[in-house]
Amino acid sequence: MLDKQAAANSDAYFTTLFEQKIKSGTLCIGVLGLGYVGLPLAQAFCRAGIKVVGFDVSGDKVDFLAGRKSYIKHISDESIATMVDSGLFTATTGMDQLSEPDAILICVPTPLDEHRGPDMSYVVSSTEMIGTRLRKGQLIVLESTTYPGTTNELMLPTLEKLSGLQAGREFALAYSPEREDPGNPKFETSTIPKVLGADSTDELDAAYAIYSQIVPQVVKVSDLRTAEAVKLTENIFRAVNIALVNELKVVFSAMGIDVWEVIDAAATKPFGFMPFYPGPGLGGHCIPVDPFYLSWKAREYGLTTRFIELSGEINANMPGLVITRLTEELSLRVGKAMRGARILLVGLAYKKNVDDMRESPSLELLELLETRGAHVDFYDPYIPQVPQTRDHPEYAGRKSIEWSDDILGSYDAALIATDHDNVDYRRLLDLLPLVVDTRNACGHLAAQYRDTLVKT
Incomplete structure (x- = not known):
């Protein structure tokens, strides 16, 4: 992996590449996982006039989208039809096409296993599918919520091994945690600030270039692990406070309050x-x-x-x-x-x-x-x-x-x-x-x- 000092002294290869693609209107985004996070993200890029290829292992989802239908209640059929009819969006189960997009955004589940530990199987399989098809100049961004260290400890070595390419020099890697709140009419993907982290300035600026096309504010943090920690902090804050009011509910109920x-x-x-x-x-x-x-x-x-x-x-x-x-x-x-x-x-x-x-x-x-x-x-x-x-x-x-x-x-x-x-x-x-x-x-x-x- 390219160390931070070396990256700081290197040419802005990825930043220049992505800024040129945005300027020329040739940027293509891949979204891997078309669920409650991936589908709204794909919509946001399409609305910005950017081509999107959506990837999902579910043939049913791909068929729904090809038929201009939504499988998520708060996303309307009309909005899916607009995406498809624009010519900017296609969905596929064909993972061989993963080499086509300039950037691939991974939006797959990260549940707990039977021992209440991280189940990283979806992230691992996604990384492997990308790694065998990774080409020079691509940017890979993980959006799934996970523990600090996932991107550079789990994903990076797998991508380098399977592709034979070097992170930070031949492909870029970043982390940007999803912040979806399904069904909330006050917020949608394109109105929620995005946190973004990478381990080199060039990778960070390249990822900033694409996300700044769809959201009003991109908040840069110093590295991958910090960005991963931000998402956990947001949700731990909520979990702890919900536990507090749940405990208060029990106590106050006993008091008739x-x-x-x-x-x-x-x-x-x-x-x-x-x-x-x-x-x-x-x-x-x-x-x-x-x-x-x-x-x-x-x-x-x-x-x-x-x-x-x-x-x-x-x-x-x-x-x-x-x-x-x-x-x-x-x-x-x-x-x-x-x-x-x-x-x-x-x-x-x-x-x-x-x-x-x-x-x-x-x-x-x-x-x-x-x-x-x-x-x-x-x-x-x-x-x-x-x-x-x-x-x-x-x-x-x-x-x-x-x-x-x-x-x-x-x-x-x-x-x-x-x-x-x-x-x-x-x-x-x-x-x-x-x-x-x-x-x-x-x-x-x-x-x-x-x-x-x-x-x-």
């Missing part, structure tokens, strides 16, 4: 406080996973991450506490035991108004309820059918119920796990004897339904 009211009142302070909200457990592709990447890496240095591990323990306990509360309220208010009870789980997505189920706590809630003998159905307007998941393959194919008075009235209780905006919660409260709300979706109705509604 509404934690939601407390947080909303505290949030009126214009300084020194940032609101976080409790829930039935952590979900999504980042917060339940990313903190453990740093914990795992810290052990290599003989260190422990006590805050991270404690927050993980608190958040992991939340589904069990929710089910315990539901069991108690079912007995007290409805006069029924959990075994044999009919329970409606409202919301499978990990957060409101999206069709994303990655790491959703709802599947664990479903498992806990059925383990206790309950008959469980679900309703989610964004998820008509449970997709295949790694941790709960047994639920694949189960379908959402129809939202009708007759069907709703047949349940003994409902458990709200996701607070989608397009659900008629008043109707739910009118028809069921018990509604346990983990998201404060019914907070505005609490005074009218004291005998039916339980916020937890």
Whole structure:
């Protein structure tokens, strides 16, 4: 690998190359992994008038895109049609084409394995696919969230070995963590600042040249490891604070205090406080996973991450506490035991108004309820059918119920796990004897339904 001092004294080969391609309008971007991160990224480059080749191992995704259809709820069919019809975007499963783009942006999953350590298999396979096709002058950027050291300890030697090329001289390497927030109408890829790190000035400036075409601000940091650490810090901050409010929820509930009211009142302070909200457990592709990447890496240095591990323990306990509360309220208010009870789980997505189920706590809630003998159905307007998941393959194919008075009235209780905006919660409260709300979706109705509604 080219050391930083040598890089600083070298010609700006990559920077000049990419600036020329941008100026001439010949730049081509490859996006490897067309999921919740990769597809919006491809859209952003197309909107900037830059040619994009999307790569994915899923033939179904490629077929959807070729047919001008979206497979992600918050990305419209119309926007996909615009990309395709512009002539700037193509999608393929043909990995031999990886030598064609000038820059390849890797947007693949980085989940945890069965031992709660990093599962780097997707990054490794992507790196190997690129390495066997890598050509001089290409820029490779990892966007997947990972532990500090991944890019230059795992990817760099693999790329050099398989290609026979030298990083920093013959191909460039950078890291730019994804910052997607699916379903958030206030932000999209092209409005969120990008953090960017590389181990030489030339590689950093070359990557800056391409990202500055699509985002309003590119924040340069000193090296790859620092950029990798930025993303982990962002999500660890959220995980720890969510654990704090989850613990406060348990304590305040025992005292008869509404934690939601407390947080909303505290949030009126214009300084020194940032609101976080409790829930039935952590979900999504980042917060339940990313903190453990740093914990795992810290052990290599003989260190422990006590805050991270404690927050993980608190958040992991939340589904069990929710089910315990539901069991108690079912007995007290409805006069029924959990075994044999009919329970409606409202919301499978990990957060409101999206069709994303990655790491959703709802599947664990479903498992806990059925383990206790309950008959469980679900309703989610964004998820008509449970997709295949790694941790709960047994639920694949189960379908959402129809939202009708007759069907709703047949349940003994409902458990709200996701607070989608397009659900008629008043109707739910009118028809069921018990509604346990983990998201404060019914907070505005609490005074009218004291005998039916339980916020937890």
